Amino acid sequence: MRPMNCIIQEVHSEAPLIRTFRLDKKLDPAPGQYVMVWIRGVDEVPMSFSGPDTITVQSVGEATQALFKMGAGSSIGLRGPLGNGFVLRGESILLVGGGVGTAPLAFLGEQAKRAGIRVTSLAGFRCSEDLILQDRLEALGDLVITTDDGSAGIKGRVAEGLKELDLAGFSQIYLCGPEVMMWDIISRTREHAGKTQALLTRYFKCAAGVCGSCCLDPDGTRVCMEGPVIMADRLLESEFGRYRRGPTGGKGLCKG
Amino acid sequence: MPSLTVHAGGLTLKNPIMLAAGILGTTGASLRRAALAGAGGVVTKSLGSVPREGHHGPTIVHVECGLLNAMGLPNPSYKEFQEEIDFAKTGGVPVVASIFGSSAEEFAGIARGLKADAFELNLSCPHAEKYGAELGRYPDLVESVTGAVKAAADAPVWVKLTPNTADIVELGLAAQRGGADAVVAINTLKAMAIDIETGYPILGNRFGGLSGPAIKPVAVRAVYDLAMRLEIPVIGVGGVSCWEDAVEMIMAGAGAVQIGTALQKGYGIFEEITTGLARYLERKSLTPEDLRGMAGRR
Numbered sequence: 001m002r003p004m005n006c007i008i009q010e011v012h013s014e015a016p017l018i019r020t021f022r023l024d025k026k027l028d029p030a031p032g033q034y035v036m037v038w039i040r041g042v043d044e045v046p047m048s049f050s051g052p053d054t055i056t057v058q059s060v061g062e063a064t065q066a067l068f069k070m071g072a073g074s075s076i077g078l079r080g081p082l083g084n085g086f087v088l089r090g091e092s093i094l095l096v097g098g099g100v101g102t103a104p105l106a107f108l109g110e111q112a113k114r115a116g117i118r119v120t121s122l123a124g125f126r127c128s129e130d131l132i133l134q135d136r137l138e139a140l141g142d143l144v145i146t147t148d149d150g151s152a153g154i155k156g157r158v159a160e161g162l163k164e165l166d167l168a169g170f171s172q173i174y175l176c177g178p179e180v181m182m183w184d185i186i187s188r189t190r191e192h193a194g195k196t197q198a199l200l201t202r203y204f205k206c207a208a209g210v211c212g213s214c215c216l217d218p219d220g221t222r223v224c225m226e227g228p229v230i231m232a233d234r235l236l237e238s239e240f241g242r243y244r245r246g247p248t249g250g251k252g253l254c255k256g
Numbered sequence: 257m258p259s260l261t262v263h264a265g266g267l268t269l270k271n272p273i274m275l276a277a278g279i280l281g282t283t284g285a286s287l288r289r290a291a292l293a294g295a296g297g298v299v300t301k302s303l304g305s306v307p308r309e310g311h312h313g314p315t316i317v318h319v320e321c322g323l324l325n326a327m328g329l330p331n332p333s334y335k336e337f338q339e340e341i342d343f344a345k346t347g348g349v350p351v352v353a354s355i356f357g358s359s360a361e362e363f364a365g366i367a368r369g370l371k372a373d374a375f376e377l378n379l380s381c382p383h384a385e386k387y388g389a390e391l392g393r394y395p396d397l398v399e400s401v402t403g404a405v406k407a408a409a410d411a412p413v414w415v416k417l418t419p420n421t422a423d424i425v426e427l428g429l430a431a432q433r434g435g436a437d438a439v440v441a442i443n444t445l446k447a448m449a450i451d452i453e454t455g456y457p458i459l460g461n462r463f464g465g466l467s468g469p470a471i472k473p474v475a476v477r478a479v480y481d482l483a484m485r486l487e488i489p490v491i492g493v494g495g496v497s498c499w500e501d502a503v504e505m506i507m508a509g510a511g512a513v514q515i516g517t518a519l520q521k522g523y524g525i526f527e528e529i530t531t532g533l534a535r536y537l538e539r540k541s542l543t544p545e546d547l548r549g550m551a552g553r554r
Contacts, residue, residue: 001318005453036314040456044313077451077458079314206316210520211327212282212301218343220280220289247309249282249301250332 003038003077009053010072014132018100019068020056025078028052031108032085032176032199032229036207038077042066046204046224048176049081050103051110056132058100082207083228086197090171092118095140096185098158098177099125099132104199105176106133109140120144122165124158124181127151159184167192175199175232179254183241186232196232203246213249216240257534260296262544264489264511265438266412267350267374269296271530272544273502276493276516277302277354277376277416278327284343290519291347294526298344299514302354302378303334303370304387305362311383312460317449322468322495323517324447326383326461329356334366341372352376352414358386360397360404367409374411377401379427380418380443382465389418389443395430402434412437414491419471419478420446428482428490440491440514441478445471468517471495476508483509484552497525499532509549 010022027035029049037055038044043063050056059068070076086108093112095105102123109119119140125131128151137143144161145153154160158181167173167189175182176199186193202214202223209225216223217239221230235241243251260271274297275281275290281301290298310330317324331337334355344351353372357363367375379398381388391397398415405413415431417424419442428439444465449458457463475494482490492510496502497518505513518525537543 002449003314003317003451003458005451038314038458040451040454042312043460044315075454077314077453205310205313205327205330206325208316208318208323208520209522210279210323210517211315212280212286213330215280215283215286215289217283217285220283220285220287222280222286245283248307248330248332250307250336 001079003079006076006078008070008072008074008076014056015130017059018056018132020050020054021067023053023055023078026053027078027081029081030085031104031111033081033083034228035078035080035082037067038079039063039066040077046207048104048199049107051107056100056103079207083224084226086174086199086229088112088115088117088172090117092169092171093120094165094167094170094173095119095121096158096173096175097121097123098181099130101177101199102133102137105174106136108174110136113140120165120170122158122161124161124177125152157181157184159188162188171195172197179241179244183254186235187241190236193233193236194231197229198232198235200228200230200240202244205247213245258537258543260530260534260544262512264491265374265414267297269350269512271296272506272512273526273529273533274512274514275299275519276514277378279516279519281354284340287340287344287351288347289523290526291344291349293523294530295349296512297350297352298347299352299354299376300337300341300344301331302329302356302381303331303337303366304329304356305333305366307331307333307336314458314460317458319449319466321470322466324449324459324464324466325444326459326464328461329381329384329387334370338370341370350374354378354416356381356387358391360401363401364404364408367405372411374414374437375405375409376414376416376440377405378416380416382418382420382444382446383461383463389420392418392427393421395426398427398430399434402431402436406435414438414440416440416443418443419474424478425481425485428486432486432488436488438489438491438511439482439486440493441482442471442475442494445474467495469495469497472501476504479505479510480508480551483549499529499536502529502533503536503547506544506547507550509552511548
């Protein structure tokens with residue numbers, strides 16, 4: 001499929017470096033799926049959906065900075081929705097998000113709530129200024145917030161918030177955030193890994209399952225095709241949380 | 257089931273269906289997965305002497321009858337890649353290192369520093385400045401690069417040829433004069449796609465290489481011509497996506513067949529093709545050797 005043309009309908013600022021872009025296309029994505037966003041003349045980058053027709057983006061590099069210069073009426077190219085999203089299972093679920101990673105979880109939670117599933121959320125941020133989507137998360141059900149500096153909610157990492165929750169009571173746990181945070185959660189909750197779905201970030205060069213840049217060690221799982229949502233029990237014995245590959249294919253640290 | 261074992265370009269392969277260069281060859285794990293899925297051999301992503309990030313995106317475009325790509329030779333450098341090759345070897349099939357450079361010396365240096373079951377010289381990438389087809393379209397450079405790597409390497413040397421030339425046989429003969437153990441044909445066809453909404457070339461690199469079903473007839477012709485004129489084996493690659501395509505490529509003269517774009521369907525393609533090929537040979541009471549170059553004998 002060639003990139004389809006898309007007009008940005010609306011831009012909403014969520015936090016100093018995070019914005020939500022409403023697209024003029026209803027692509028019918030499943031929560032957890034992504035779309036390749038082409039900023040013409042700059043680059044093409046993967047973005048998770050934060051709603052049926054929105055992406056929520058953190059400015060981190062050249063492509064996202066170029067996107068942040070765009071407003072309503074600007075045009076981008078889209079390829080997607082791509083990959084396998086989250087699968088809803090059971091009657092009572094827990095969402096665990098960090099930073100901008102809470103955005104696809106809010107989308108999932110809204111779908112779950114409509115289906116009559118009980119939703120509890122745990123969301124962590126660096127500080128109150130970085131807090132996003134609080135209204136949407138509160139509307140879903142119980143919400144526990146953590147901040148690294150204690151300026152909102154519980155002081156500490158996201159894992160601090162786990163103490164408030166009985167994980168055994170949840171039929172499924174959904175995880176999205178910085179890799180260091182996700183690894184922290186998964187490694188502390190190993191007994192629940194079989195019911196934890198994690199949305200991964202890897203370097204997607206082709207996003208078509210052919211280039212191999214996003215393959216996980218040691219089994220070669222293609223995150224762009226077979227993910228980006230992967231069961232946590234499969235991540236426990238993988239590279240996840242230890243290293244990941246960058247644009248050259250070389251191994252690097254899991255920052256962010 | 258009949259034996260699918262072939263000897264091609266100094267390697268013995270348990271079956272003639274290999275993973276092509278540039279496809280799922282970025283990590284040892286993905287190469288090993290192809291081997292475990294039934295590939296008779298695997299070729300790595302092209303490796304250079306220094307790390308490269310490749311071109312900006314989009315790096316691929318799905319077009320009507322194939323795939324257009326301009327990855328831009330991303331790789332972590334051959335030194336960083338040895339551990340990936342070593343891991344890929346645990347898949348139990350030969351691992352061929354695809355290498356690229358801008359001079360005979362650079363190619364030779366990489367071949368000297370890397371341990372692999374064979375080397376495939378990328379003299380045909382159509383979209384990287386100073387590399388690939390920018391050398392590979394000149395027969396004298398093909399010969400000198402091949403000769404330099406042959407002198408430096410302690411493994412068979414294959415030369416991957418570009419179809420973006422008036423006469424691919426001339427390039428094949430040059431590789432043969434340089435001492436190549438096999439030629440691999442073809443790399444992608446230089447191509448382009450434009451976004452009609454805005455006029456922007458879609459690929460970040462503006463142009464790239466076309467692969468997939470669109471180029472199969474071109475590849476079959478190239479393999480046929482090369483096999484008719486060269487003494488050394490020809491490895492066929494270009495748009496093969498089912499066992500019938502593989503049979504056709506072998507009939508054109510291919511000693512082995514590489515699969516690239518068809519991996520989009522998943523790793524199951526290897527077993528699908530080898531099973532189909534084995535059944536065909538059984539039905540016809542033929543060996544892979546009988547099949548090879550059959551079109552030239554008709």
